[in-house]
Each structure stands twice: as structure tokens, then as C-alpha cells.
Amino acid sequence: xxxxxxLLYLGEPKDELSVKTSRGVAxxxxxxxxxxxxxxxxxxxxxxxxxxxAEAAARGARTLILGVANAGGLLGAQTVADVVAAxxxxxxxxxxxxxxLAAHPQIRAAAEAANLxxxxxxxxxxHLPIGNGRPRPGRRLLTVxxxxxxxxxxxxxxLERELRARGLKADFRATGQTGIFIAQSGVPIDAVVAxxxxxxxxxxSPARDDDGWDLIEGQGSLFHPSFAGVSHGLLHGAQxxxxxxxxxxxxxxxxxxxxxxLPDLRTCLERNLEAARLTSPHVIAVxxxxxxxxxxxxxAQRTCRETxxxxxxxxxxxxxxxxxxxxxxxxxxxxxxEAA
Amino acid sequence: xxxxxxLLYLGEPKDELSVKTSRGVAxxxxxxxxxxxxxxxxxxxxxxxxxxxAEAAARGARTLILGVANAGGLLGAQTVADVVAAxxxxxxxxxxxxxxLAAHPQIRAAAEAANLxxxxxxxxxxHLPIGNGRPRPGRRLLTVxxxxxxxxxxxxxxLERELRARGLKADFRATGQTGIFIAQSGVPIDAVVAxxxxxxxxxxSPARDDDGWDLIEGQGSLFHPSFAGVSHGLLHGAQxxxxxxxxxxxxxxxxxxxxxxLPDLRTCLERNLEAARLTSPHVIAVxxxxxxxxxxxxxAQRTCRETxxxxxxxxxxxxxxxxxxxxxxxxxxxxxxEAA
Numbered sequence: 001x002x003x004x005x006x007l008l009y010l011g012e013p014k015d016e017l018s019v020k021t022s023r024g025v026a027x028x029x030x031x032x033x034x035x036x037x038x039x040x041x042x043x044x045x046x047x048x049x050x051x052x053x054a055e056a057a058a059r060g061a062r063t064l065i066l067g068v069a070n071a072g073g074l075l076g077a078q079t080v081a082d083v084v085a086a087x088x089x090x091x092x093x094x095x096x097x098x099x100x101l102a103a104h105p106q107i108r109a110a111a112e113a114a115n116l117x118x119x120x121x122x123x124x125x126x127h128l129p130i131g132n133g134r135p136r137p138g139r140r141l142l143t144v145x146x147x148x149x150x151x152x153x154x155x156x157x158x159l160e161r162e163l164r165a166r167g168l169k170a171d172f173r174a175t176g177q178t179g180i181f182i183a184q185s186g187v188p189i190d191a192v193v194a195x196x197x198x199x200x201x202x203x204x205s206p207a208r209d210d211d212g213w214d215l216i217e218g219q220g221s222l223f224h225p226s227f228a229g230v231s232h233g234l235l236h237g238a239q240x241x242x243x244x245x246x247x248x249x250x251x252x253x254x255x256x257x258x259x260x261x262l263p264d265l266r267t268c269l270e271r272n273l274e275a276a277r278l279t280s281p282h283v284i285a286v287x288x289x290x291x292x293x294x295x296x297x298x299x300a301q302r303t304c305r306e307t308x309x310x311x312x313x314x315x316x317x318x319x320x321x322x323x324x325x326x327x328x329x330x331x332x333x334x335x336x337x338e339a340a
Numbered sequence: 341x342x343x344x345x346x347l348l349y350l351g352e353p354k355d356e357l358s359v360k361t362s363r364g365v366a367x368x369x370x371x372x373x374x375x376x377x378x379x380x381x382x383x384x385x386x387x388x389x390x391x392x393x394a395e396a397a398a399r400g401a402r403t404l405i406l407g408v409a410n411a412g413g414l415l416g417a418q419t420v421a422d423v424v425a426a427x428x429x430x431x432x433x434x435x436x437x438x439x440x441l442a443a444h445p446q447i448r449a450a451a452e453a454a455n456l457x458x459x460x461x462x463x464x465x466x467h468l469p470i471g472n473g474r475p476r477p478g479r480r481l482l483t484v485x486x487x488x489x490x491x492x493x494x495x496x497x498x499l500e501r502e503l504r505a506r507g508l509k510a511d512f513r514a515t516g517q518t519g520i521f522i523a524q525s526g527v528p529i530d531a532v533v534a535x536x537x538x539x540x541x542x543x544x545s546p547a548r549d550d551d552g553w554d555l556i557e558g559q560g561s562l563f564h565p566s567f568a569g570v571s572h573g574l575l576h577g578a579q580x581x582x583x584x585x586x587x588x589x590x591x592x593x594x595x596x597x598x599x600x601x602l603p604d605l606r607t608c609l610e611r612n613l614e615a616a617r618l619t620s621p622h623v624i625a626v627x628x629x630x631x632x633x634x635x636x637x638x639x640a641q642r643t644c645r646e647t648x649x650x651x652x653x654x655x656x657x658x659x660x661x662x663x664x665x666x667x668x669x670x671x672x673x674x675x676x677x678e679a680a
Contacts, residue, residue, distance in 0.1 A: 133565025225473025229537040229573025
């Protein structure tokens, strides 16, 4: 377990998506977060008190959460310097980047000198199984997306909150670094060895017989040419009974790939259902979650209505509108799960 | 480079598929192979002289090739003992298993004591890129399959041999341990971190402008619930102009998964073309390669004719019939490549 309270690191982010890990932890586990650390040129904020490392330590912070992301997942020179400074100020450090804290001689030396811990949450657990695709008991929902960073984790967490509020058993299953900081368990599915993707997904959502739901955080997109392999293996291993399709209307291009357009919603959903049937022949879609944060309110409402008409599924923005109607559809389609 | 001549290890295989790496090296690089090592209960042979480790060393063997496979890729206790004995007899050792030779204390100690080398060809190169899906020059062909171990590597190597015999430039690009032993380069694509599958495929088949073909060894199957993520990422990263579908008629179930049937050929091919179009919009299929080794000759011929009628593509068994007609179709469809 990572010691809390947390100081959330922003550094010098190049855009809002770069700090989605820190923001996600702040939004879904505010009780764990004591402040944020911003570099001199940082113009973003999570709305938490800005603290330097010494101030944070003085107020009781135990761990700096390196909640930043970039393509390739490397630690930059400034970030390395900040991590060393945080350790010298008395904070443990936890990171979700591909490049490991523990692999950096300067960082390792600083941690050893201060007798503090380094957490690399993107280090997968040892001895993951190979997936086998055999039917297993339990109810599972997976979020899938048109692209990376369209709201799959938020949607999954919103569904957990909603189903629990209705008295159902429901557990968020994390597959990415932010989700793991939030759930305090899970597997960083994009960091496992390729042969074990489906096996890792099976491992985080094992057979259950309590009529509860595993709500599995999706990753990437079948339509993202960098990461579709991850998404496909996760889809097979999750063996989902239900899918929720996530999308951000108006996004100009696939994440990180200017010029590459997003798939249309119907094609994306059909392709996901088609692939999912290999291990879950009766899988159905139960809703669409849109990230409408860049739209005016009336436009967001209209876009959701149009999407509902297009796909015949309830469509909501989990942040602006909740996920009540998607949860309604889920309960209608899986009546026995209400017996929990 | 791995020192040769090779001694090929069979050990105590549980079936023919378990020794496909050793057999592949023996068949495609006979000039590198001096003998085979069989355990006391081994009933299989590659047709090479049976040598123990001391005999092999006395005849000039330089490296024991651990050309065996099993689900999970672990070194068993007997294999560890054999590796240590081979090192003590003066042989280097090369392995394609997931579990690393260098991670085993006994093996590492024996190698250090004898001043010999350990080669883990399943260790991916460092600093692979993230895939980007951007169009790149060059001609690329990828073999895809209904299942694992249906002949994708053999088909790809047979096409290399055939195209070169026709005076075309053509290079086998290895994605698995056997292929890497044969090509002496490549990336073990199922061993890379999941985020880098497509990037690894882009890396092994970079842009080329000499009108030659990269012939890329496929892995797994979009229809294998353990490994489809690998196959999907490879398909995107390979950015193939042409696909050849590989299959073994009469196989009872998907490799390693009793009770799970194989996909039908048409569905399998269509799904591969559909997924490949994300990065290669004009991809076409140019042939079907069947492994008919378990069929009588007349039955093999009839099965190929029926498959041709079904799919409208040339269909051959690369071992029994060659790949001439598949190469003909490739040349017809890509006329400019004949200018080489």
C-alpha cells in the first residue's frame, strides 16, 4: 500500500491530458490528497493547495504521486530533479510512468539515502497467467473507446458509484496507473508482456458468485494503431457481459496522431462486440458515455440525444449528467443482478 | 551473433509442436546444425546425429539451441540441469523461452564458471518505439493464421526462398524465437511490453525504397483468446500490402484450448483484412497456405482445390507443393515490384 496523504505532481505539463493521472486521483480520492506540486511555468491546477516538497512534508504528506503521462512514458530531466528533491524533503515517491524510478541511479541513491520508498505502479505483478478464454462465473462490464483518454476510467468509476448507491455489489477493476492509484490494486495492462495481456485481464476479474459486478477499466481503442493490441487482449480477457462505449465528441484526431480521424461510433461499437464474442458470445452494449466537457450544455444534451437515436442506447456524460440511465439499462438487461 | 555450429535441444518433449523451434532451425539452416540432443525418453528426432554434450563439443559444436516451447515458456527442472551440463561440457546456450537463462542462479553461475555465453533471444531490444501507423514506403507481406503453430513461419520463409529464386528482393522478418535463430535478427513480438507491439512491428520492417518485399512472420491468431492482442498489434504495425492466410485443416481445437474450435477461413480472413485496413487501406489477400502434413496426398490436393474455390485465392501447402502459385498472384497484383 502506498502511504498517504498524497502530494500530487503536475510538473510542467504540456497539456491537460498530460496530468490526467494526478487529476483523476484528486477527483476520485480527495480524502487522500493534501496538495499539488506545480513547476514554475505550470498554468494548470487541480484546485488543491500549491505546496512545495518541504511544505507538503511539514503538513503530513507521505508520498509524491507522479501523476503525469507522455508518449513513451519516460522521465524527463526536470522530473528526475524534482523526484530527488522530493525524496530529500522526506517524501516517498510513486510513479505510473513506463520508465521505472528504481532504474534511475540518482533516484535510487536519493531514496536509499533518505530511507524512503519508491513505487512503480506500472511494474506488473510477477507470474501472470496466459489467458485461456474459458467461461467463468460472474458479471463483468468493460468500457471501450473510440480513442485513448476519452473517459473510460471516469465512466467505470461513475458506474461503480452509481451501482453501489443502488445497493448492488460492484467493484472497479483498474488496468491503468491512475486507476491503480485510486483502487490501490489492479494491473497496468499496457505494461505487461504482450503474451499475457488477456491473462492479466482474466486475473484482475476472476470468477465471482455473489451476483456482483466487476467493472473493468478499458484501455486504448481497437482503432488506435499504437495500442489496439492492448485493447483487443483486454477485451478477450475481460470476457464482458456488457460494454459501455466511451467517446469525446469533436476530437480532431486520434490521440498523439494528427491527421488520423476517429472511427464512427457505430463501426467502433460493432467491431468491439464482434471481437468480444470470441470469449463472451452473448455480450451486449448497454450505453454510451460521452465526454462533453468542451461543448456548451445545450449542445451536449443534443449530442447525447442524437447518439441515443443513432445507436438505440442510453447516452450520458458521466461527469455532467451521471450514469443513471446507463445503470437502468444494465439492470433491465441483467435482472438477476438485482437480487444482490 | 550466436556462435555456430549448433547442437539442437529436444529434451523430453510432450508433442511434436513442443520442438518446433529446433525443427525449424534444422530445416531452414541445416548448414548451421551439427546434431541433436534427446533426453532418455524422447521418441522424436530431427534426423540429425544424436550427440551428448561432450560429443557435440568434441565435434566442434559451439552453442546448444534450446529450441523447445511450452505454454508459459518456463524452464523445467530437467531443462535447467541439461543447460548446466551443456555449459560444463563447454557449450554456449541460447534460448527462446520466456523465462530467461540469465535469471537462473545455477545457470548463470555455470556460465560464469566456464566463461561461456547465454543468449536469451526472447529478450526484446531496448528502446522500441510506440507505433504510429503513418504510411511508410516499401512492400510488405504478413502471414496470418487461424491458430498458433499452423505454418506462418514456414510459409514466410518459403516465400522468401521463392521470390529470391525469381530474382526479386525479399527479406524474411522474424517475430518469434525460431525465426530469430534462423534470420539471426528480429524481435520476439510476444515478449515485448504490450504498449510496444505495433511499434516493434514497425521497427522490424522499416521504410524501404528498393522495390523489395519485407516478408513478415505472423504470430498467433485474432481468434486465439490467449494471444489475439499480439496478432492485432502486429497486423497494425506490419502495415501489410498483402496477407497470406495460414491454416492446418482438420485441427481439432485451438492450440492449448481443448473444446475451442477454429474459426472458418472466410471469417478469419475477412476479420484480418478489416483490422489491417486501419493502417493499410488497400491491403489484399494473395493466397492461402495449408499445412496438410496429416492428410493423404490426394486429400491434401482436394482440400487445396476446395479452399481455392471457397476463397478465390491460390492455395498450396508450402512444404508439399511450394508457394509458386501464391508468388504468381503476388506478382500479378503488385506489378511494379517485378522491376527490381
